[in-house]
Amino acid sequence: MKHLAVVIVMIIVWLNGLIWLGNQVDPSTKYATEIEYKYARYCAGCHGNDGQGNGRIGRFKKLDPADLTDNSLWDMHDDERLLDSINDGKNDMPAFYYYLNDEEQREILNYIKEAFRP
Numbered sequence: 001m002k003h004l005a006v007v008i009v010m011i012i013v014w015l016n017g018l019i020w021l022g023n024q025v026d027p028s029t030k031y032a033t034e035i036e037y038k039y040a041r042y043c044a045g046c047h048g049n050d051g052q053g054n055g056r057i058g059r060f061k062k063l064d065p066a067d068l069t070d071n072s073l074w075d076m077h078d079d080e081r082l083l084d085s086i087n088d089g090k091n092d093m094p095a096f097y098y099y100l101n102d103e104e105q106r107e108i109l110n111y112i113k114e115a116f117r118p
């Protein structure tokens, strides 16, 4: 009888583990669109969830990431120029050509424009 109880407890623990695993959702499903997820994954750490350049990494490392909600940034730089910065990096901003291909960079630029440009 003792054995049976041990086996039952083990099965319950194991089932619990399975249920827990099933609940571990893929983080990409937290975002409405793929591009929102990419911004959150690659850019928000520095530029912040709301684009104001106040992301945690940026603040912690005192990088002074660009404020994407600042009109003068958009006035001063055209798309090609901004794509260059995303692709090749700029000062403390890392280069993204390794992680995002040209099309994805363009999508992300369109996304930050729509989301943050005043």
Ligand code: HEC
Residues within 6 Å of the ligand: 039, 042, 043, 044, 045, 046, 047, 057, 058, 063, 064, 065, 066, 073, 077, 081, 082, 085, 086, 090, 091, 092, 093, 094, 096, 108, 109, 112
């Ligand atoms: C490690 C922090 C960091 C990450 C991650 C980061 N940036 Fe930046 N970003 C910066 C900093 C710092 C600057 C300011 C660079 C400068 O002008 O000296 C900047 C500037 C910019 C600019 C203005 C570029 C220009 O030519 O003036 C754009 C646009 C931009 N980032 C977009 C992005 C996008 C899109 C992503 C995600 C793919 C991203 N950044 C990820 C730190 C970061």
